[in-house]
Amino acid sequence: MVLRRGLLAAFPALLSGCASWQAPGFHLPKLPPAPPGPYRLGPGDALNLRVFDQAQMSGSYHVDDGGNIDLPLLGLVQAGGLSTDALAKSIASQLQARQLILHPSVAVEIATYRPFYTLGEVTTPGPYPYRPGMTVLTAISIAGGFTYRAxxxxxxxxxxxGSKAAQYRAPTTAMVLPGDVITVFERRF
Structure with missing residues (x-):
């Protein structure tokens, strides 16, 4: 009888512990919408740059860890955070300001986006090439799909x-951006 009373007294405490339990990752803030406007370059992006009539400056370049590309005649040029159009205008204005080319015509296009990454309960975690318009579900499919525990x-x-990385909770319909790290949590039974 004493044992039964002890269990009955402990039962509400056990239930209150269950009420405060949340699934992993559920406490995270919701993912804000992707910033409007054109794509912003970042470390890991590969670019094709063409300067009209300047073969020595035209070619393929990679945005380094500092967000720069290293161009002949100009040296390091800030690319991180800029759109391709803004980078082309920046390069043209620097060429003109240094009087290297009187009327430069510059074009920049993205050859390869920086990868996205998958972790956790996916069949094959790791880095994968980004494609514009990807959703989380598309990214997980590329990584082999969910495991049975996902x-x-x-x-x-x-x-x-900006300059801060943070983790957010997102539905599988959310849009993925280059450089995102997608973590698939383990399901609690």
Whole structure:
């Protein structure tokens, strides 16, 4: 009888512990929408640059860890955070300001986007090439799909906004950006 009373007294405490339990990643803030406007370059992007009538400056370049590209005649040029159009205008104005080319015509296009990454309960975690218009579900499919233990309703997305990286909770319909780290949580039974 004493044992039964002890269990009955402990039962509400056990239930209150269950009420405060949340699935992994559920406590994360919701993923904000992708910033409007054109794509912003960042470390890991590969670019094709063409300067009209200047074969020595035209070619393929990679944005380095500092967000720069190293151009002949100009040296390091800031590319991180700029759109391709803004980078082309910046290069043209620097060439003109240094009086290297009187009326430069510059074109910049993205050859390869920086990769996105998958972690956790996916068949093959790792880095994968980004494609514009990808959703989280598309990214998980590229990584081989969910494992049988995966939480399939939402994921964690680590994204750098400005200069700060933070982790957010996102549905599988959310848009992926280059450099995102997608974490698929383990489902709790």
């Amino acid at each position: 939480e399939t309703a939402y994921v964690g997305v680590t994204r750098t906004i």
